[in-house]
Amino acid sequence: MFNINVAKAGNLKNDILSGLTVALALVPEAVAFAFVAGVKPLVGLYAAFMVGLITSIFGGRPGMISGATGAMAVVMVSLVAIYGVEYLFATVVLTGLLQILAGIFRLGKFIRLVPHPVMLGFVNGLAIVIFLAQLGQFKVTNELGELEWMQGSQLYIMSGLILLTMVIIHFLPKLTKAVPSSLVAIVVVTVLVQSLELDTRTVVDFVRDMTNDPLASIAGGLPQFSIPMVPLTLDTLKIIFPFAIVLAAIGLIESLLTLTLIDELTGTRGRGNKECIAQGAANTVTGFFGGMGGCAMIGQSMINVNSGGRGRASGITAALALLAFIMFASNWIEIIPLAALVGVMFIVVIGTFEWSSFRILNKVPKSDAFVIVLVSGVTVATDLAIAVVVGVIVSALVFAWEHAKHVSVKRVSDEKGSTVYEVNGPLFFGSVSSFLEQFNIKDDSDDVIIEFKNSRVVDHSAIEAIDTLAERFINQGKTIHLKHLSQECKLLLEKAGDLVEVNVIEDPDYHIVSDKLA
Incomplete structure (x- = not known):
């Protein structure tokens, strides 16, 4: 499905170096998503650290990176705007508990119901979203405090540095794979900008633009434990529960789909239910430590995989490195040119987008x-x-x-003169109308046999259709025999219950979907 050349196995050195690369890319992403949610940058950075650390240790997909995400941030913004950040923390705690329950009840398996075309649309859509998000880095603050597009030399320098970053990432692996090419590209571009004193935006410029604070910084200390300051009442639950449901669903869907994508890339298989529990535990803890919560990040996960990160050490390194940046190395991280990080993300976009989908559009249904x-x-x-x-x-x-088009009924007569209907194809809500239309009751003999050996009764709509058919035959004074129905069908039939012929050896053993048996 995906044509990215990645190694199937990794080692500790690759994990650590890849984790450092991911940590650098996490900084502007976490700040940007915090801005989207309407909270302070450290709220997003703390979430990236805690969610990333806990899911890397306990999650079901080694090598997958989690943190604050835009998909969840857009849901949080209205909650924060109306009720404040403390209600956000309480919601994140509840979101985590719901995700833990999803894992305990093994709901992660339902990700298998996502069809392949949906997966293609998912990766293509996310690639476009990641690309569009990077375009915001081409805006600067004017004298009026408003953001406007770059022009002139600043635009040319930014574009040139992005191109240089992408060239290094693309060609360096052809020379050596000793270190991640993304990390080398970031270091080279940073040294170049500082040596030549080029006029280009850096991480600290981005933070200050997002917060509209000329003194803003990513510097901070350890996150502090705090119980969300909200009333422990039913009214509070009514406020946060709808948000928690949506956030839990978004977080699990994005995490499980990203897990599936990483499975494809690495040729291994993650554990979806374990990931649900880990994501839930991470969000629960994050809510108590002043973080905005999060889930798996496809962009950073792709950076990690492409840089050689395969084990849990890569995610752990990324999380711990991010915390170290916040506490001890903020001055160094803040001088990284945004162009270098944008170049890394553009490579991610190119690798994530399923270009073959253009070729197959005319070949698939x-x-x-x-x-x-x-x-x-x-x-x-x-x-x-x-x-x-x-x-x-x-x-x-x-x-x-x-x-629904695949159900057919063949009408024949047996040696005794009975009319025999042989039903072929699945009988379910979509096919019951076609099924009922294929019987000619008035022209049938007085003895009618309906054979379900080549059919499967799928749901309650099918049961109702069989009952309706039985009633029609009975009203015409005809005797009918229903053969080869499952035991559940026999239990659920009301009008035709006594007409079912029992054959212990040949009758099928399968289950149907029906509320009556629930």
Whole structure:
């Protein structure tokens, strides 16, 4: 599916160096997402540290990077604006508890229901989102305190440094793989800018623009434990619960899809339910330590994988390095040119986007091509969770529509003069109308056999259709025999319950979806 050349195995040296590279890229991302959520930069940085550390230690996908994300930040902004940051912390704690429950009840397995076209749309949409997010780095603050696009020499220098970063990342692995090319590119560009005193924006410029504070910095201390200062009442729960549900869903969907992507790249398999529990534990802890919560980050995970990070040490290194930056090395990190980090992310965009999807659009079914484009567009326009849900729903409806055409009924007569109907294909909510239309009750003999050996009764709609059919035959004074139905079907049939022929040896053993058995 993905054509990125990555090593299948890693070692401690690669993990540590890759983790340092990821930590550098985490700084502007965490600050930007904190700004989106309407909280201070340190709230985003602390979240990146704590979520990243806990999921790296206990998560189900070694090598995957977690932290503060934009998908969750856009949900948080209205909560913070209306109720304040303390309600955000309480919501993050509840979000974590819900995610832990999802893992305990093994809901992570449902990520397998995401069709391949939805996955393609997911990675393409996220690649576009990452690209568009980097365009904000081409804006500067004018004399009126407003952001405007770069012009003149500043734009040329920025573009040149981005290109230099991308060239180093692309070509250095052809010479040596001893160190991650992304880390080398960041160091080289930083040294070049400082040596030549080039006029280009740095990390500290970005932080100050985001906060509109000329003295802002990423410097800070250890996060402090604090119980969210909110009333422990039912009214508070009514406020935070809807936000927590949405955040938990977004966080798990993005994390599990990213886990699937990393599985594809590394040729290994992560543990989805374990990741759910780890993500939940991370968010619960983060809420008590003044962080905004988070989930898996596809951009940083791609940087990690492409740089050779495979083990848990890569994520642990990234988290600890980020904390060290905040506490001890903020002055060094703040001088890194944004161009270097943008260049790294552009390489991520190129590697993440599934370029082969253009080639296959005319070769796959039109419905699949539509789903790919739809999910990509919805991801860009709204957020990942909505896009995936929309994609799965559309794919399911297409599947149901296509398989509704596959039910057929063959009418024959046996040696005794009985009318025999042989049902072929799945019988479910989408096919029941076609099923009922294929019976000619008036022209049948008085003895009718309906054979379900080549069919499968899938849901309660199918049961109701069989009951309806039985009632029609009975009203015409005909005797019918229903053969080869499952035990559940026999229990659920009301009008035709006594008409089912029992054959212990041949009757099928399968389960159907029905509220009556719940």
